[in-house]
Amino acid sequence: MTDTTLTLRAPPAPRRRRPGFVAMLYLYASLFIVAAIVLVPLLTTAVGGFKTLGDLRVNPFGLPETWQWSNYWDILSGARYWQMLGNSLLIASMTVVLTVAVAAMAAFALAHVRFFGSAFLMNYFLVGLMFPIATAILPLFIRIRDLGLLDTYLGVVLPQVAFGLGMAILLFRNFFRNVPKELFEAALVDGGGYIRFFWFVTLPLSRPILATVAIVAFVNSWNNYIMPLIMLNSQDKYPWPLGIMIYQGEFSTDWQLVLAFITLTILPTVIVFFAAQKHIVAGLTAGAVKG
């Protein structure tokens, strides 16, 4: 009897092999190196912001001789920092809304509607992915000038949206194509058309990819330096990345203030990334909608 039960028992699950000591060492060493590449500049910047200019010159990587809290406090208590934060938020929000709206609709058409030239159009958008902003900056400037949008928020937002569309459409289209075709047919029978299907079914199902595209667009806009630099003239419209220019004098630069300012501007992005990490990874690796 005992024998029978023994033979009936399922074979033991294969034990996951623990990596050996050398493998672990290698694993940890490489992880430490990668972490260091990311963390050292971040920490140097953050700590550098607490130093005096002299201290920074002599001792760029160590801890400050005396912690100069005033560097951060002066920036935080000044109106300019907050105004630039507002500008950055406004520009980024407009970029996100426009990118998501335009890209989602374009991707929906490219994913669901068969029309002449759709493949060509898709490839045309994809070619845009390979086009760096800096190379186009001169013609872009002329065009924005001709449109009368120089020194306006839109003058920054529109080119940012245009450059973000390629990636956004690619992500959206791949996601939309995985929405089962029967859902569209069911919506057709239920009395909807393309637009209602897009609004009532596709968009609610696409939350992960909406979040991904929105975050990518937001971060790109947040970090964009060259576009506002070229398009904006008045300081009261400057976003954060241009803030450091204020501390770059003609003959000397207050590096400790630049570092403090950079730290304060990076902080929100880092926080947002950690908060939305799950969505970003899910969106980038998403394959299918489960029906």
Next chain:
Amino acid sequence: MASIALNDVRKFFGHHPVLHGISLEIRDGEFVILVGPSGCGKSTLLRMLAGLEDVSEGEISIGGRVVNDMAPKERDIAMVFQNYALYPHMTVADNMAFSLRLAGAPKAQKQAAVARAAEILDLSHLLDRFPRELSGGQRQRVAMGRAIVRDPAVFLFDEPLSNLDAKLRVAMRTEIKALHQRLKTTMVYVTHDQIEAMTMADRIVVMNGGRVEQVGRPLDLYDKPANLFVAAFIGSPAMNLLHGEAVAAPGGTAFRAKGGGLLPLPADRGVQPGTPLVYGVRPEHIELAASAACDTEAQIAVVEPTGSETQVFMTLGSDSLVGVFRERVADEPGSTLRLRIDPARVHLFEPSTGARIDAAAASTSPIREAVLA
């Protein structure tokens, strides 16, 4: 409530024809099942009825209106899809009310319609759940509920049971049939499962290769298949079909199979000796004979008892033959079974065209004794 008329409907995918001129009348309130093997065009035909595929040629009318160029929502139809196609982000109630929501119906009307459909399908306790929280059978019922809420003139079902397990399929079969008896709405149902077709339909349309092979009531198809395809398709296990020819036998004609077996022929078909034939007899119409009065003898190959009946695979000469007997067969493989075949239940077909050879006007008595000699 509506009747449906198809008039020489054709469909091409590119230059490739998929439907070769289908003409069909479906009466108001009728439950019609389109059945056939994969790729026979039955789903395409249903999708054309729904408006999800264009009509290449011909005319479809629902309730007297030609609907060729109408959008699905204007056709007053509802469709149940094979994989249910429930909206994953909506609750059961929202799924069912979606068509009314799109139509801009007032809230009270939506609630009333959903409550009525939920009660019919016993879904009232599931209204707040999401599709992912339901079992396959429940999802299927929600999909039907979504159709009922629309109160359409015609229900269309596209293989709705093929994703369910065998037991649930039988239960849902009964439910759909009961639903039809309750709603009395015209229903068109597509399946590849002939058992589903036989058990549920008022009329069955057997399709093959984009053509209608036969239309008729389930038992008519079973009793009088119009051709070889229908004969082989309807019935489980499938009809035995033996190739051979009529031969002269004492007292009339008999059938000599290519494999060597000699079988009784119905005398009323007017078949002359020498005529090539396909001889069809259903497994359940072969009987075990008492020793004195047997028509033929066959060797047992495999015996499969199912309890209520016994399925026996036999060899007759070099042909194989399947029989289903109510009696229990205790004989070993290799031993000989004596069989009786009622000639009145034998089907004959032309080998070249596959068409059924029906009874000639005259009829005479069976010739069983003669064949045995």
